[in-house]
Amino acid sequence: MLKVLKSGFFITIQDLGRFGHRDIGVPISGAMDVESVKKANLLLENDPNDAVLEITMMGPKLQFEEPTAISLSGAHLEPKLNDVAIENHQVVQVSKGDILSFGKLKDGFRAYLAVKGGFQTEKVLDSRSQYFPVTKKKRVKDGDEIPYEESTSYKPLISEVKIEDHFLTDELEVFKGPEFALLTDKQLAGIFSKPFAVSKANDRMAYQLNELIEEHSHSMLTSGTLPGTVQLTPAGRLIILMKDGQTTGGYPRILQLSEAAICVLAQKKAGDSLSFKLL
């Protein structure tokens, strides 16, 4: 078990998501920054869908009750094993009783912790991703014990990689959304000619942006939405749906983020600057 001594700000267990249930309104969920998760799992030669911890903004204090190998990716949170600094994108062998703690947020917003073989929490509707009320728990809390399997013999093919993180950009690549054609010249200029700032209203469901563009009065029948769908409210606000976002919505879907752009946005926090680039 991984014992959660202190749970930080907001931690959830995530795999790549809950596919195949959108017909009954179940969001995809899964890790916000899939690219980082794939890196962390790859170093441990895990399956890309193995469950990891998604650590938002502030690191927890965790104790390993069985030996295993771990890797970290995504946001830089000054990770330390038994008070000795370790790096992201590095395979680290841990022993029984070792303590993983974190310092300050240096870069990004969401860090990922993978263990050899992945966390073994219960699957609900084919996924371990925490999303209440599909899963009984919304998040990881103080005192939780998260199961994983002991591993003592893992010899990594590659024990460390030096790669530039994909999220060190402010540019989000977007496709035209289904209602792109409704946009006026003034709205288009508002979207593509200047940067936006991420609002305080940002979470796993959606990211709102601070700056408004020209308002509109289009009404439409409710229709499907996806992670990365950029909705435009009548007041001119842009809301970007993320992994726990609703499966349908009634606001015009003006843009659609690329899969890569979702991973970039997942690493942004309130106040960070963003701009859109049409593909």
Add this chain to the structure above:
Amino acid sequence: MKSYPISIKPFGERAVLVEWPSKVEVSILADILDFMDAFKELKLPGWEMSVAYNSLTMVCNDEHLDFDNIKRIILECHEKQASSKTKRVQHLWRIPVCYDAEFGIDLEEVCKTLKLSQEELVKQHTSHQYIVYGIGFLPGFMYLGGLPSSLEIPRRAEPRLQVAKGSVGLASKQTGIYPQDSPGGWNIIGNCPIPLFNPSLKDPCFVKVGDKIQFQQISKAEYNLHKIEGEVGIYKPEKVLLNA
């Protein structure tokens, strides 16, 4: 049956949006459901679909989506469906609702605005059958069509931060049930004690798109009983087969 013209748009890297004429009509919904049945018969791996009124969002969970190819497949499938139609099973579900003031926190205001007595409002709300035009927004949330115009009331000016699970609401042309605690702007007139979404079941959502819903007024005592039955998983919603 009539087949409608459809438009097919790319929707990001992994999805396509198929749209029927922008209307809330049973015959359009039937055309969408027929198309879905025909598409499912192709057994293409990795696809999932969700209906909402006049549109179908089709998501491909495999890495690569060839838009031109899938557009051709969709068009062929839509054209062919008329000839090879299998009968779909549809049900009418009777959903218990307690309209006591304890649950119907906006009931008094709604009656005042609509100029109806509480008895008359409940009678109208329970005497119609509503068609399920989609399931989305939240797990198990049904988009229902067919609300009588006498029950149309705008959504509340300020949404509530928390609407209780099971709340039955009215908002413009829609009525529906919140399947979980959620923020929401609908006018709440009652509460349904039975779970509409249960992830521990093999089929977490018993209602299907195309089914019909009829609300049934129950007393507080019946509410309490059904609530317990729902929690322990022994409540069986009453259903009638529509197209036997």
